[in-house]
Amino acid sequence: MTTQFVHETDSNRYVMNVDGALVAVADYRSNGVSISFNHTYTQPAHRGKGYAAELVKFAMDDVESNSSKRVLPMCSYVADWFEANPARAELLSR
Numbered sequence: 001m002t003t004q005f006v007h008e009t010d011s012n013r014y015v016m017n018v019d020g021a022l023v024a025v026a027d028y029r030s031n032g033v034s035i036s037f038n039h040t041y042t043q044p045a046h047r048g049k050g051y052a053a054e055l056v057k058f059a060m061d062d063v064e065s066n067s068s069k070r071v072l073p074m075c076s077y078v079a080d081w082f083e084a085n086p087a088r089a090e091l092l093s094r
Contacts, residue, residue, distance in 0.1 A: 005058040014059040016051055024051045026059050026078070034093045035063055036072040056081045064091055 004017040016024040023046040027039040037059070042052045056078055063069055070093035073079040082088060 003054075005055065007059075007062055014055055014062070016055040016058070018046070018051070024055045026052075026055050026075075028059075030069070031072075033069060034072050035067070035069045036074050037078040038074040040075050040077040052077060053081060057085075060088055060091055070094075 002019055006015050006017070008015055012028055012030070014026045014028075015022060022043065024042045025040070026037055027041075028035050028037045030036075037056075040052055040056065060071065060081075063071060071078075071082075071091045072093050073082055082092060
């Protein structure tokens with residue numbers, strides 16, 4: 001199984017591909033000093049495998065490593081991810 005994570009800056013989204021197939025997407029909007037994640041989606045055939053969590057972790061690692069922006073979790077999945085990963089709370093916009 002080959003997994004690929006891509007930050008598609010022109011589309012304002014992060015995507016996860018498994019064996020060449022798109023399985024999950026995390027959409028965002030960049031607002032000055034913050035980045036608002038407003039939608040996370042996993043293809044129905046691929047749900048329940050933890051792909052969304054892997055994608056959100058990749059996105060948060062990328063935001064932390066490549067910007068000084070703070071995250072606004074407008075999507076309930078991203079908000080729940082932060083609840084499950086309290087050590088990453090420093091990324092949240094206050």
